[in-house]
Amino acid sequence: xxxxxxxxxxxxxxxxxxxxxxxxxxxxxxxxxxxxxxxxxxxxxxxxxxxxxxxxxxxxxxxxxxxxxxxxxxxxxxxxxxxxxxxxxxxxxxxxxxxxxxxxxxxxxxxxxxxxxxxxxxx
Numbered sequence: 571x572x573x574x575x576x577x578x579x580x581x582x583x584x585x586x587x588x589x590x591x592x593x594x595x596x597x598x599x600x601x602x603x604x605x606x607x608x609x610x611x612x613x614x615x616x617x618x619x620x621x622x623x624x625x626x627x628x629x630x631x632x633x634x635x636x637x638x639x640x641x642x643x644x645x646x647x648x649x650x651x652x653x654x655x656x657x658x659x660x661x662x663x664x665x666x667x668x669x670x671x672x673x674x675x676x677x678x679x680x681x682x683x684x685x686x687x688x689x690x691x692x693x
Contacts, residue, residue: 576665577590582691584658605620606649621641
């Protein structure tokens with residue numbers, strides 16, 4: 571198993587930036603593909619960004635391409651999400667997730683979840 575703890579959420583004005591961090595603990599961290607998901611009030615949880623098990627394999631949803639960046643530091647067991655040019659529609663609880671199975675970047679494709687960190691973007 572792996573435990574995930576997110577940090578870095580908060581309140582930011584539209585156009586601003588935030589950096590979220592996910593700290594992982596457990597065995598064989600490098601065996602997992604890591605991703606960030608988000609869930610806005612009244613909406614389904616959705617994929618935001620992912621970092622695959624292959625070095626340099628990153629994926630982004632269309633809504634955040636060009637604005638968000640995901641990075642992974644295997645020496646520290648951390649995965650970060652740099653969010654730039656934030657929009658009010660980015661407001662959500664952001665979750666770090668890990669998976670061993672399959673290639674699906676969907677909530678049902680992930681095995682472990684953090685508790686989430688709230689990001690609020692004001693207009």
